Amino acid sequence: MQTRICRRVYEESWVMLIGCKLPSNNDISPNADNLVTPFIIELSGHYLSVSIHLSLSLFSMAATASLVPSLATHSPTKMRYVKSLAEYPGLTSIPSTYTYTTTATDHATSDPEECSIPIIDFSLLVSGTPHQRSKIIHDLGKACQEWGFFMVINHGLQESMMKAMMEVCKSFFDLTEEEKQEFEGKHVWDPIRCGTSFNTSVEQVFFWRDFLRVRVHPEFHSPNKPAEFSKISLEYCKKIREVVSELLEGISESLGLEACYINKAMSLETGIQTLIANLYPPCPQPDHAMGMPPHSDHGLLTVLSQNGIDGLQIQHKGKWIKVNAIPNSFLVNTGDHLEILSNGKYKSVLHRAVVNDNATRISLGIVHGPSLETIVSPAPELLNIENHPPAYLGMKYREYLLLQLSSHLDGKSGLDRVRVVNTE
Numbered sequence: 178m179q180t181r182i183c184r185r186v187y188e189e190s191w192v193m194l195i196g197c198k199l200p201s202n203n204d205i206s207p208n209a210d211n212l213v214t215p216f217i218i219e220l221s222g223h224y225l226s227v228s229i230h231l232s233l234s235l236f237s238m239a240a241t242a243s244l245v246p247s248l249a250t251h252s253p254t255k256m257r258y259v260k261s262l263a264e265y266p267g268l269t270s271i272p273s274t275y276t277y278t279t280t281a282t283d284h285a286t287s288d289p290e291e292c293s294i295p296i297i298d299f300s301l302l303v304s305g306t307p308h309q310r311s312k313i314i315h316d317l318g319k320a321c322q323e324w325g326f327f328m329v330i331n332h333g334l335q336e337s338m339m340k341a342m343m344e345v346c347k348s349f350f351d352l353t354e355e356e357k358q359e360f361e362g363k364h365v366w367d368p369i370r371c372g373t374s375f376n377t378s379v380e381q382v383f384f385w386r387d388f389l390r391v392r393v394h395p396e397f398h399s400p401n402k403p404a405e406f407s408k409i410s411l412e413y414c415k416k417i418r419e420v421v422s423e424l425l426e427g428i429s430e431s432l433g434l435e436a437c438y439i440n441k442a443m444s445l446e447t448g449i450q451t452l453i454a455n456l457y458p459p460c461p462q463p464d465h466a467m468g469m470p471p472h473s474d475h476g477l478l479t480v481l482s483q484n485g486i487d488g489l490q491i492q493h494k495g496k497w498i499k500v501n502a503i504p505n506s507f508l509v510n511t512g513d514h515l516e517i518l519s520n521g522k523y524k525s526v527l528h529r530a531v532v533n534d535n536a537t538r539i540s541l542g543i544v545h546g547p548s549l550e551t552i553v554s555p556a557p558e559l560l561n562i563e564n565h566p567p568a569y570l571g572m573k574y575r576e577y578l579l580l581q582l583s584s585h586l587d588g589k590s591g592l593d594r595v596r597v598v599n600t601e
């Protein structure tokens with residue numbers, strides 16, 4: 178049996194065997210047998226660790242293969258973390274279940290002209306002169322309308338707090354698989370859930386991403402490991418809520434509404450705030466895998482930060498744009514519910530996360546939505562039957578959220594459920 182597997186490995190994976198990394202000449206002593214770093218291949222759904230022995234004196238080569246225990250259970254129902262897969266010694270290619278096909282139009286640009294993402298100086302919104310405030314509100318409105326995305330600088334959060342939050346998320350991902358298992362959750366609605374990809378029970382292709390998803394408001398939840406997670410995330414998320422509340426005041430005004438309009442109409446006092454930590458380990462074939470596919474976020478605003486490694490791309494005027502984040506800034510994107518509330522004036526932005534082959538990327542997205550019982554529909558103040566009829570139906574936020582969490586992550590498909598289709 179062992180020999181047959183070896184033969185099949187040999188025959189079916191010849192290209193991979195040739196392409197694998199051999200020791201450099203200096204490392205090979207002429208008469209010694211040499212063992213090349215083992216690597217993993219996939220054959221008919223099984224994961225095999227392959228070691229090649231070279232014998233230079235005999236000009237021969239032999240391969241041994243053994244099942245990789247941590248990956249042997251790899252199946253849609255019993256999915257292991259991609260972090261463990263990425264850390265497996267000698268992984269030179271990704272299992273076919275991660276192969277994500279892209280087309281030429283998927284290519285992202287880093288042309289500075291096209292990548293001039295709006296920058297919002299938060300300090301001018303909260304403590305600028307009336308003139309500075311109205312200018313920044315105008316800029317906010319423009320950023321929401323033209324990009325659905327902006328970077329926030331001078332937001333007032335201490336660098337040390339941002340670092341601590343990032344560190345504690347990293348420590349969470351560094352827990353053992355057994356420790357993380359405790360937080361995997363059973364239902365998409367559980368307040369604490371960690372896992373891999375997005376929703377492995379419905380996905381054909383998995384994403385090169387592990388995640389921790391925690392509901393932090395109106396009730397605060399936290400994993401109890403690492404011990405400091407609770408204290409740090411409580412403080413961090415509260416600060417972010419304050420920033421979001423101010424941004425939403427500015428956005429309300431930019432729509433010609435009262436400053437407190439969105440906060441009140443969406444019952445943000447009891448609004449849902451969810452912390453999503455994403456871990457994208459180095460990937461041996463980054464061009465063939467995807468961290469997170471194109472999607473829009475539910476909710477009103479998502480506030481994203483990252484560990485200094487870029488990977489976020491947004492769609493702007495039909496093109497993918499690489500986001501080069503200003504250090505310590507927040508990356509803010511508009512969500513589906515801001516699109517609904519503004520009756521399509523501020524569209525939610527399509528975005529995705531790509532992976533790389535040398536550094537682990539961690540991003541922290543904090544999603545802010547209305548209270549669960551809020552029925553979100555276009556603000557009546559922005560409608561007029563002749564020129565601006567309602568373009569979306571009302572739907573309870575709870576239902577919208579449940580539908581999105583139970584489905585594939587697929588572009589802006591969530592909005593299609595509430596979009597009014599013009600039949601004329």
Ligand SMILES: O=C(O)CCC(=O)C(=O)O
Pocket residue numbers: 453455469474481488489490528529530540542
């Ligand atoms: O990692 C990123 O940059 C994007 C993450 C994201 O889009 C999300 O968590 O919804």
Ligand SMILES: [Fe+2]
Pocket residue numbers: 472473474479528542
């Ligand atoms: Fe997102």
